[in-house]
Amino acid sequence: MARLRTWAGIALAGALTVSLAGCSDTGGKRAEDARKAAAAQGRAAVDTPRWTFAMITHSGDGDTFWDIVQNGAKQAAVKDNINFLYSHDDEAQQQAQLVDAAVDKQVDGIIVSLAKPDALKAALARARKAGIPVITVNSGSAQSKEFGALTHIGQDETVAGEAVGEELNARGRKKAVCVLHEQGNVGHEQRCDGIRKTFDGTVRNLYVTGTSMPDVQSAIEAKLQADKSVDAVVTLGAPYADTAVKAKRGAGSKAEIDTFDLNAKVAASLKDGTLGFAVDQQPYLQGYQAVDLLWLYKYNDDVLGGGKPVLTGPQIVTEDRAAALEEYTQRGTR
Numbered sequence: 442m443a444r445l446r447t448w449a450g451i452a453l454a455g456a457l458t459v460s461l462a463g464c465s466d467t468g469g470k471r472a473e474d475a476r477k478a479a480a481a482q483g484r485a486a487v488d489t490p491r492w493t494f495a496m497i498t499h500s501g502d503g504d505t506f507w508d509i510v511q512n513g514a515k516q517a518a519v520k521d522n523i524n525f526l527y528s529h530d531d532e533a534q535q536q537a538q539l540v541d542a543a544v545d546k547q548v549d550g551i552i553v554s555l556a557k558p559d560a561l562k563a564a565l566a567r568a569r570k571a572g573i574p575v576i577t578v579n580s581g582s583a584q585s586k587e588f589g590a591l592t593h594i595g596q597d598e599t600v601a602g603e604a605v606g607e608e609l610n611a612r613g614r615k616k617a618v619c620v621l622h623e624q625g626n627v628g629h630e631q632r633c634d635g636i637r638k639t640f641d642g643t644v645r646n647l648y649v650t651g652t653s654m655p656d657v658q659s660a661i662e663a664k665l666q667a668d669k670s671v672d673a674v675v676t677l678g679a680p681y682a683d684t685a686v687k688a689k690r691g692a693g694s695k696a697e698i699d700t701f702d703l704n705a706k707v708a709a710s711l712k713d714g715t716l717g718f719a720v721d722q723q724p725y726l727q728g729y730q731a732v733d734l735l736w737l738y739k740y741n742d743d744v745l746g747g748g749k750p751v752l753t754g755p756q757i758v759t760e761d762r763a764a765a766l767e768e769y770t771q772r773g774t775r
Contacts, residue, residue: 602634
């Protein structure tokens with residue numbers, strides 16, 4: 442049996458995965474072609490008003506993870522007759538200003554990530570005062586309710602880290618490096634802390650300048666050269682996994698490279714054994730459900746989760762499962 446450990450999730454996530462994986466090659470292609478055609482023609486499945494939803498994230502330029510989130514949000518927006526606006530900035534104060542701009546536009550709903558929650562608190566208070574419903578996504582589950590959001594969609598970062606620690610134990614690892622590429626991101630700190638909770642070995646944090654891949658590579662390579670006993674490197678984003686592999690080769694290290702998040706490159710590297718495992722939080726589902734749940738709230742006053750976060754992960758993906766997911770990563774939905 443394919444090896445896939447599901448540590449947390451929701452029925453909706455499972456249903457989506459089953460529906461995608463259950464298609465035959467021909468049926469899956471037809472369904473995909475139909476989806477693309479509907480999206481291209483802007484056909485909605487509902488006749489509700491054309492509300493405007495704004496998604497504002499902490500993404501930097503060129504972050505493929507957020508491309509997948511957007512793919513999910515855009516498909517849900519077509520289905521739900523939503524005018525979808527996307528903006529991003531990896532500087533917290535700039536992200537807050539983008540939220541303020543959305544409030545000034547009097548949008549009908551806001552989706553926001555809270556990587557650095559304190560910087561967003563005042564902006565979300567303005568949204569709440571203006572009567573604009575908010576859903577937080579990906580980062581900030583602990584602050585979501587406090588800041589007045591309807592719900593949070595994503596993975597519990599501490600639980601995800603704990604899952605990684607357990608997986609490292611199962612693989613017999615003894616000394617790990619957790620590579621943090623965005624200082625101040627509370628979710629990243631929670632991931633590394635979670636690993637430390639369950640991992641029987643030792644974990645050291647390595648802070649790198651995530652905006653410069655050469656700097657990331659040199660920092661990891663230096664660490665592996667200085668400490669040959671390191672047998673696992675965990676990166677916190679898919680784009681950094683390949684860089685860690687290059688660093689490993691440069692250092693002549695035998696450490697296993699593992700990563701959070703999944704994309705086409707990670708799936709291929711899992712399949713050929715270059716990477717040990719990946720932690721998938723299903724970003725497509727985060728974007729899709731954020732739009733869909735805002736639409737449900739506007740249409741029917743529905744709120745999913747009962748005040749608790751709606752979990753989309755984590756899932757530990759290994760070599761055995763990578764081939765089945767590779768098709769979806771190539772089309773930008775996993």
